[in-house]
Amino acid sequence: MNRPQAQVLLVIALGVFSTLATSEEVVVIVNPANATSTMTVEQVMQIFLGKTNNLPAGGNASAVDLADGSPVRNDFYLKVAARSGAQVKAVWARLVFSGKDKPPKVLENSADVKKYVAANPNGVGYIEKSAADTSVKIVLSIP
Amino acid sequence: MMKLPPWCTAWAFAHCLLALPAFADDTWTDMFSYSGFGTVGIARSDTDQAVWVQNIQTYGATNTNVDYRTDSKLAVQGTVTPTQWLSGTAQALTEERYGPAMTTQFEWAFVKVKPLPDLSVRAGRMELPTFLVSDIRNVGYANLWLRAPDEVYGQPIFDVYTGADVTYQHEVGAYSLSVNVLSGTSVSDTELAPGVQRRIIGHKMLGYNATLDLNGITIRVSRVTTDRTHEEYGITYPVLSWSFDSAGVIYDRHDVVIQGEFIERRTSNPAINVNGFYLLGGYHFGKWTPYTLYSVGETIGGADGSIPFAGMHVVAAGVRFDAFKNVDFKAQIEHARAYQGGTPFENQNTAFNNNGNIFSVVADFVF
Numbered sequence: 001m002n003r004p005q006a007q008v009l010l011v012i013a014l015g016v017f018s019t020l021a022t023s024e025e026v027v028v029i030v031n032p033a034n035a036t037s038t039m040t041v042e043q044v045m046q047i048f049l050g051k052t053n054n055l056p057a058g059g060n061a062s063a064v065d066l067a068d069g070s071p072v073r074n075d076f077y078l079k080v081a082a083r084s085g086a087q088v089k090a091v092w093a094r095l096v097f098s099g100k101d102k103p104p105k106v107l108e109n110s111a112d113v114k115k116y117v118a119a120n121p122n123g124v125g126y127i128e129k130s131a132a133d134t135s136v137k138i139v140l141s142i143p
Numbered sequence: 144m145m146k147l148p149p150w151c152t153a154w155a156f157a158h159c160l161l162a163l164p165a166f167a168d169d170t171w172t173d174m175f176s177y178s179g180f181g182t183v184g185i186a187r188s189d190t191d192q193a194v195w196v197q198n199i200q201t202y203g204a205t206n207t208n209v210d211y212r213t214d215s216k217l218a219v220q221g222t223v224t225p226t227q228w229l230s231g232t233a234q235a236l237t238e239e240r241y242g243p244a245m246t247t248q249f250e251w252a253f254v255k256v257k258p259l260p261d262l263s264v265r266a267g268r269m270e271l272p273t274f275l276v277s278d279i280r281n282v283g284y285a286n287l288w289l290r291a292p293d294e295v296y297g298q299p300i301f302d303v304y305t306g307a308d309v310t311y312q313h314e315v316g317a318y319s320l321s322v323n324v325l326s327g328t329s330v331s332d333t334e335l336a337p338g339v340q341r342r343i344i345g346h347k348m349l350g351y352n353a354t355l356d357l358n359g360i361t362i363r364v365s366r367v368t369t370d371r372t373h374e375e376y377g378i379t380y381p382v383l384s385w386s387f388d389s390a391g392v393i394y395d396r397h398d399v400v401i402q403g404e405f406i407e408r409r410t411s412n413p414a415i416n417v418n419g420f421y422l423l424g425g426y427h428f429g430k431w432t433p434y435t436l437y438s439v440g441e442t443i444g445g446a447d448g449s450i451p452f453a454g455m456h457v458v459a460a461g462v463r464f465d466a467f468k469n470v471d472f473k474a475q476i477e478h479a480r481a482y483q484g485g486t487p488f489e490n491q492n493t494a495f496n497n498n499g500n501i502f503s504v505v506a507d508f509v510f
Contacts, residue, residue, distance in 0.1 A: 042316055042317035044359075045317065046314065046319075051314065051319055051356065052314050052319070053260070054260050054314070060227050060260070068468050069468065073275065082396075084427070084429075084465075084472065085468075086430065086465035086471070087427070089284070089468075089469065090284060090285050093180065093279070093282055093284050093285035093509050094278075094279050094282070094285045095233070096178055096220070096277075097178070097180055097218075097220060097278070097279050097280070097281075097282045097285060097509075098230045098270070098278030098279050099220075099222075099234070099251060099253070099255070100270075100278075102176055102224070105173075115377070128273060139260070
């Protein structure tokens with residue numbers, strides 16, 4: 001391999017790693033009092049794409065979303081459902097305008113999501129791992 | 144039909160609703176929610192020998208007339224959820240129907256009760272679930288295509304009904320099965336001319352449908368039956384037994400979207416028995432999704448060949464661009480071919496060759 005090619009590859013590799021590095025681990029959280037201890041990616045996807053409202057350990061989930069355009073939100077839906085922000089919106093438009101369901105309540109930031117879940121026994125949300133503490137229970141980590 | 148007075152458009156309704164949160168507290172906003180959708184669009188054809196018209200609409204496009212009514216619409220929906228097991232939903236839609244002006248109607252107004260987590264019962268005025276995407280056919284933002292293919296979605300007379308339905312939905316892992324049964328009556332009134340009414344009633348309407356969701360693959364089958372009566376210019380036509388079957392699939396995984404549906408309308412009058420299908424394919428390149436659509440709707444004719452064919456073929460290519468949060472733009476070119484002077488072309492000149500190209504551009508939005 002000649003030198004310019006190696007440099008190009010190095011630049012690409014650095015680009016890829018820096019992209020990965022900025023994508024922080026996202027965790028799915030529930031209220032500590034909730035009997036649900038773990039959730040699968042499929043179970044989380046079903047709640048956040050409106051396919052079910054049922055929590056694995058019983059009870060109606062009160063899901064909360066981060067605001068549109070939030071990097072954590074985009075990351076969460078790409079990892080859990082392999083869907084972009086616009087695709088997720090289209091899924092919810094189908095559910096809302098067919099009268100089947102209403103979308104999760106939207107909160108401004110991770111601190112508000114954590115506060116909501118800590119205060120609601122059936123609350124479910126997602127935040128970056130560094131924002132989680134003992135006021136909530138982590139049921140799934142999404143690297 | 145549940146027609147609203149002319150001053151009460153969906154737009155006015157939206158303003159009333161938008162004013163509400165100003166004095167809302169948390170409990171109120173949790174209990175009440177509103178949302179809406181709409182499309183602003185124009186269409187133009189390349190011929191002056193006929194007018195391209197969709198469904199029962201009055202106005203259409205030619206090469207000299209840019210038609211803004213065919214695709215443009217606005218709807219507002221409000222939902223009240225006093226408890227987790229009880230909710231009420233109403234949707235008002237302004238669009239072009241039969242007649243000179245765009246009109247506003249309550250599409251739906253129903254109460255939903257959820258006695259068990261997997262079971263729900265609704266009563267009121269609801270969409271008739273004839274098709275794979277009956278309930279969202281007007282929501283441009285929720286669909287890849289620019290408009291639902293009229294060759295299939297324009298075939299039934301009834302879009303909504305008054306009655307009740309029961310839905311059972313069960314999940315296993317990432318999969319779910321939903322079964323729905325409905326019963327009711329549908330009344331469709333059209334003012335053909337000042338003081339001249341056409342009333343079509345679907346009596347003893349029954350419907351059954353099942354949807355299997357396999358995490359990105361949706362399979363749906365449905366059947367609707369009714370006894371149809373028809374009054375026009377003071378004449379009452381004999382009761383027609385009528386059935387409508389649909390089988391459809393949506394594949395939506397890994398940036399690929401494929402959607403197909405086959406329909407059959409069967410009645411006690413063989414002249415209006417129809418088969419139809421469409422196939423839609425698209426691929427997401429980031430915010431851009433090019434797609435292509437082929438659709439056909441045609442009478443099946445009599446066994447002895449005594450009934451002439453009627454129907455239409457459409458082949459279309461378009462692109463959806465997710466431009467902003469809550470807004471998409473779409474552009475489409477389609478080639479439509481009619482049989483012997485039929486739909487989708489009206490007011491045909493004798494020289495018309497039953498073919499036309501239609502160019503459409505729309506912006507869809509949700510709020």
